Amino acid sequence: xxxxxxxxxxxxxxxxxxxxxxxxxxxxxxxxxxxxxxxxxxxxxxxxxxxxxxxxxxxxxxxxxxxxxxxxxxxxxxxxxxxxxxxxxxxxxxxxxxxxxxxxxxxxxxxxxxxxxxxxxxxxxxxxxxxxxxxxxxxxxxxxxxxxxxxxxxxxxxxxxxxxxxxxxxxxxxxxxxxxxxxxxxxxxxxxxxxxxxxxxxxxxxxxxxxxxxxxxxxxxxxxxxxxxxxxxxxxxxxxxxxxxxxxxxxxxxxxxxxxxxxxxxxxxxxxxxxxxxxxxxxxxxxxxxxxxxxxxxxxxxxxxxxxxxxxxxxxxxxxxxxxxxxxxxxxxxxxxxxxxxxxxxxxxxxxxxxxxxxxxxxxxxxxxxxxxxxxxxxxxxxxxxxxxxxxxxxxxxxxxxxxxxxxxxxxxxxxxxxxxxxxxxxxxxxxxxxxxxxxxxxxxxxxxxxxxxxxxxxxxxxxxxxxxxxxxxxxxxxxxxxxxxxxxxxxxxxxxxxxxxxxxxx
Numbered sequence: 001x002x003x004x005x006x007x008x009x010x011x012x013x014x015x016x017x018x019x020x021x022x023x024x025x026x027x028x029x030x031x032x033x034x035x036x037x038x039x040x041x042x043x044x045x046x047x048x049x050x051x052x053x054x055x056x057x058x059x060x061x062x063x064x065x066x067x068x069x070x071x072x073x074x075x076x077x078x079x080x081x082x083x084x085x086x087x088x089x090x091x092x093x094x095x096x097x098x099x100x101x102x103x104x105x106x107x108x109x110x111x112x113x114x115x116x117x118x119x120x121x122x123x124x125x126x127x128x129x130x131x132x133x134x135x136x137x138x139x140x141x142x143x144x145x146x147x148x149x150x151x152x153x154x155x156x157x158x159x160x161x162x163x164x165x166x167x168x169x170x171x172x173x174x175x176x177x178x179x180x181x182x183x184x185x186x187x188x189x190x191x192x193x194x195x196x197x198x199x200x201x202x203x204x205x206x207x208x209x210x211x212x213x214x215x216x217x218x219x220x221x222x223x224x225x226x227x228x229x230x231x232x233x234x235x236x237x238x239x240x241x242x243x244x245x246x247x248x249x250x251x252x253x254x255x256x257x258x259x260x261x262x263x264x265x266x267x268x269x270x271x272x273x274x275x276x277x278x279x280x281x282x283x284x285x286x287x288x289x290x291x292x293x294x295x296x297x298x299x300x301x302x303x304x305x306x307x308x309x310x311x312x313x314x315x316x317x318x319x320x321x322x323x324x325x326x327x328x329x330x331x332x333x334x335x336x337x338x339x340x341x342x343x344x345x346x347x348x349x350x351x352x353x354x355x356x357x358x359x360x361x362x363x364x365x366x367x368x369x370x371x372x373x374x375x376x377x378x379x380x381x382x383x384x385x386x387x388x389x390x391x392x393x394x395x396x397x398x399x400x401x402x403x404x405x406x407x408x409x410x411x412x413x414x415x416x417x418x419x420x421x422x423x424x425x426x427x428x429x430x431x432x433x434x435x436x437x438x439x440x441x442x443x444x445x446x447x448x449x450x451x452x453x454x455x456x457x458x459x460x461x462x463x464x465x466x467x468x469x470x471x472x473x474x475x476x477x478x479x480x481x482x483x484x485x486x487x488x489x490x491x492x493x494x495x496x497x498x499x500x501x502x503x504x505x506x507x
Contacts, residue, residue, distance in 0.1 A: 016135070019189070020134075020147065023086070024146070025150075027123055027127050027147070027154075028153070029182065030093060030120040030123045031150055032158045034158070035159060035162075036159070037058060037062070037113075039166055041056070044058070044171060047171070055109075057110045061113050063408070066121035068118075068121070068215070068217065070121045070405045071214055071217060071401055073085065073400070073404075074262065076126075082130045083130075086122070087190060088119075089122035091186060094182030096115035097116060097176070097182065100113060101175040125400040128404075131143060142324065142327040145324045145327020145328070145381050146327065148323050149319075149323055149324075151381070152320070152373075153316050153320050159306075159309035161174075161309075163309055166305070212250045213250045213254075216246035217243075219240075220244070220247060223236055262401055266391055272391065274481075274484055275383065277481065278478060278482050278484075281478035282339065282342075282379060282475075283411065284410060284413075285478055287415060289372040291415055292467060292471075293365070295464075296464045299460060300358065300457050311362045314366050317373065318369070318374045318377065319373040319374070319380075323378075323380070326378045326381065327382070334485075335379075335383060335386040336483065339382070339478075340479050342374075342377075344375070345378065346376070347472055348371055350368075350468050350469075350475055352365070352371075353464075353465075353468040354465050357461050358461050386485065387399065425462070426459050429462040
């Protein structure tokens with residue numbers, strides 16, 4: 001019996017990389033599209049002869065579609081099997097990409113982006129749970145580290161690729177490139193992904209939760225995303241109010257349901273809840289580098305989208321180098337010191353970012369970019385793997401749905417909060433500049449346009465520096481909380497009980 005289990009473990013370890021290729025390619029394609037579209041908006045305003053506010057719905061609609069479908073992915077995987085759900089999601093995303101490439105108006109593009117989002121929202125949570133179940137117990141950190149490469153690398157490459165396509169070819173190629181990747185994913189997945197076990201005897205879906213849950217997460221995501229335009233706006237208040245009310249109702253429904261859509265009872269585990277809290281804070285801190293630095297380069301320094309993407313590449317390269325190493329370390333030492341060291345590196349990077357000004361050059365931020373990337377690589381996938389380890393094995397699909405649903409909301413909240421902080425600090429520095437000019441007896445009307453423009457960029461750069469400085473403390477707080485994380489059983493210990501019984505099929 002032990003020999004059989006050993007042979008099975010060896011087989012799964014040696015044969016996992018081809019199936020993993022299908023999942024990695026699918027995740028990379030979806031994550032890449034999440035950031036690539038932002039660069040094309042300015043060109044689309046001209047091509048479709050509309051305004052930016054309308055076209056922003058091509059991004060918002062995609063995000064809301066993802067937020068609404070993510071809570072369903074756990075139940076769908078349990079009911080129909082992860083392989084069937086994953087491949088169906090890739091097919092839907094690819095069809096959405098084909099439709100987007102043919103769009104001839106803002107309205108049709110928004111509608112087709114929603115189709116894309118419905119498929120894309122399933123890919124990451126299902127893929128993550130799939131890879132976790134495929135991995136040998138004592139190698140789960142390594143395999144999940146490889147799985148994390150597209151999650152961190154794609155957002156950095158998105159602006160580079162899309163900027164080059166928009167500047168030198170056509171924005172339609174952003175979507176056309178997905179077609180061969182999607183076809184490749186489906187072909188490899190169909191023939192190489194292990195047959196996933198489905199549970200036809202699973203009780204019917206929690207119908208009330210299926211309605212309330214997606215509406216709750218979509219409303220929250222919408223409300224916090226609108227906070228970037230003003231927390232007192234009607235859209236923000238209504239979105240947040242509806243989202244919070246629906247989320248409260250959803251929690252009550254799920255806790256009473258026999259077979260809930262999202263397994264909220266897992267939050268009773270102190271280890272899991274502590275890990276989830278640290279993950280949220282870490283994600284919030286990371287957005288200080290992921291979101292703010294590209295904005296600084298474009299708005300304050302005047303970089304183009306393509307140049308900004310190239311400047312940010314050291315961050316992605318550092319993540320790609322460190323992430324597999326982090327997987328090896330996770331299998332040996334657990335998650336605690338990876339999170340602490342990772343957020344320590346991010347804190348150091350943010351501190352260096354807090355000294356940016358109008359004289360900052362690309363070469364000046366290579367080191368902090370590499371530090372930030374290394375920090376992300378050290379903790380991102382180990383943190384996800386840690387949460388999956390803390391969940392019962394039969395709830396892995398539901399846990400990835402829960403964590404990805406909340407990450408969608410936290411991402412929107414981070415962006416909105418950072419924009420609010422940046423706007424406030426820039427306004428403070430603007431007032432200080434006006435007061436200093438008034439004391440010196442100088443009038444803004446008498447200043448040249450070049451002087452006014454430089455003054456506005458100066459106060460904007462100061463606003464960025466202040467916001468980076470605030471995020472340093474967020475990252476340090478996350479690192480301190482990371483000390484509370486407990487490893488639990490070592491992989492070898494966890495594998496021992498599993499060796500006493502036949503391995504379960506991927507569900």
